[in-house]
Amino acid sequence: MSSQELLAIPMPAGGRMDIYSGVARLSGKLWASCHRPPTGQSKTAVIIVHPSSNFLGHYALAPLAERGVTAVGMNTRYLANDSALIVENCVLDLGEGVKYLREAGFERIILMGNSGGGGLVSLYQSQAENPTITSTPAGDPPDLTAADLPPVDGIICAMAHPGRAIVYTQWLDPAIKDETRPFERDASLDMFDIRNGPPYSEEFMSRYRAAQVERNRRITRWVRAQLETASSRTGGAVNDLPFVVHGTAADPRFVDLTLEPSDRPPGTLWGETYSANFIPATLGHLTSLRSWLSQWSIDDSNANGPEHLSRVSVPVLVAYGTADNTAFESHARALYEGVGHAERELYPIAGADHYFTGNPGMVAAFCDKVVAWLDEHDLR
CATH class of the missing domain: 3.40.50.1820 (Alpha/Beta hydrolase fold, catalytic domain)
Structure with a gap:
C-alpha cells in the first residue's frame, strides 16, 4: 500500500x-x-x-x-x-x-x-x-x-x-443583452428557445459562436474602462473591483449531441444545462477586473x-x-x-x-x- x-x-x-x-x-x-x-x-x-x-x-x-x-x-x-x-x-x-x-x-x-x-x-x-x-x-x-x-x-x-478563456467563451450565453438582466434575452441567439433547436443549424451555430466571442470582448472593454474609472476616481487607491458574469454554461454541445458526436450524455458537470447556466456553482460567475483579463478574456x-x-x-x-x-x-x-x-x-x-x-x-x-x-x- x-x-x-x-x-x-x-x-x-x-x-x-x-x-x-x-x-x-x-x-x-x-x-x-x-x-x-x-x-x-x-x-x-x-x-x-x-x-x-x-x-x-x-x-x-x-x-x-x-x-x-x-x-x-x-x-x-x-x-x-x-x-x-x-x-x-x-x-x-x-x-x-x-x-x-x-x-x-x-x-x-x-x-x-x-x-x-x-x-x-x-x-x-x-x-x-x-x-x-x-x-x-x-x-x-x-x-x-x-x-x-x-x-x-x-x-x-x-x-x-x-x-480557461477558450472554454469559457464557448460556454458564454450570447443571448444576454444586458449584463445586469440575464433573463432579458435576444431570442435569435437563445439556445434555450425551442425555435432555435436542438438540433441547431449550421447558420445558428455560426452566429452563436461569433456572438459568444463578441460578448467576451464586450465584457473586456467594460473591464478596461472600469479599471481606468476606479483608478481615476480614487487617486489610484482602488485598483480592482469584483463583478458578476451571468450565463456561463451555455454551450449548445451540452444539449445537442449531434454537435461533435461522442459517447457523452446530455447536460453539464453541474446537472441540467438551463439551471447550470445561471447557478453560482458553475464556471466563472464571480470574478474581478484584473482576474477577468488574466483568466477569462479570450484576447488577453x-x-x-x-x-x-x-x-x-x-x-x-x-x-x-x-x-x-x-x-x-x-x-x-x-x-x-x-x-x-x-x-x-x-x-x-x-x-x-x-x-x-x-x-x-x-x-x-x-x-x-x-x-x-x-x-x-x-x-x-
Whole structure:
C-alpha cells in the first residue's frame, strides 16, 4: 500500500491582495498531497495540478504510487476560489512545487494538467523553456522572464480543455443583452428557445459562436474602462473591483449531441444545462477586473494551451474520455496538434467521463497508460 504525506511548499509573493484569508496569506504555504510507492525509491514525480481545484485527494494519486511512481496532488494559492485568480501567479506556484521536488531528490518531474490544468501546465513549460511574458494582461507583476521556473521532463494533459478563456467563451450565453438582466434575452441567439433547436443549424451555430466571442470582448472593454474609472476616481487607491458574469454554461454541445458526436450524455458537470447556466456553482460567475483579463478574456489571457505547447520540447501525452461532456475530443485534438514536435500522443479512453465516475477500472487503465508512456520515453 502506498504512503501519503502532506507537503508544505513555500508560496511565492504575488504582488497584490488576491487571497481573502489572512491565515492562508500569513502561512506562506502551498499544500500538496504526496503519495509514494509501497516499495523502492521512485526517482520520478508526477505533479497533478489545476488552477483552483482541490487535488489533495485526486483519483490518480494512489493508483500511480501503487505502480511505482510518486504522485503529488498540488494546490495553488487559489484553492477552491478563483474569483481573483491570476494565471501568472499559478505559474509561480507551480514553479515552487517543481523546485521543492527537485530539491527533494527527484530526477524527473512530469506535470499532469487535469481539466483546467491543461492550459496551466502548457503555459508553465513554455515559460520555463522560453520565457516571454513580462506581466499580467493588466500590466502587473509577475515578470515570468525573471522568475525561477525549472523546466520539467514531460507534460500530460488529462481530460483537459485548451485553456480557461477558450472554454469559457464557448460556454458564454450570447443571448444576454444586458449584463445586469440575464433573463432579458435576444431570442435569435437563445439556445434555450425551442425555435432555435436542438438540433441547431449550421447558420445558428455560426452566429452563436461569433456572438459568444463578441460578448467576451464586450465584457473586456467594460473591464478596461472600469479599471481606468476606479483608478481615476480614487487617486489610484482602488485598483480592482469584483463583478458578476451571468450565463456561463451555455454551450449548445451540452444539449445537442449531434454537435461533435461522442459517447457523452446530455447536460453539464453541474446537472441540467438551463439551471447550470445561471447557478453560482458553475464556471466563472464571480470574478474581478484584473482576474477577468488574466483568466477569462479570450484576447488577453496567457493560458492558451495549444499556443504554448507549440513552444515546448518535452514529450506530451494528451488523454481524453469519449464520454466526457466538458472536455471534448476537439479540445484534446487542439492540444495535441499544438505540439510542435513528434514526441506527442493522443490517447482516447473509451467510455470515460470527465471524472471516471464510478469506474475504478478506467482509472486503473489510465494510470497503466501513464506508466507505460513514462517508460516509453525513459522518464521513470
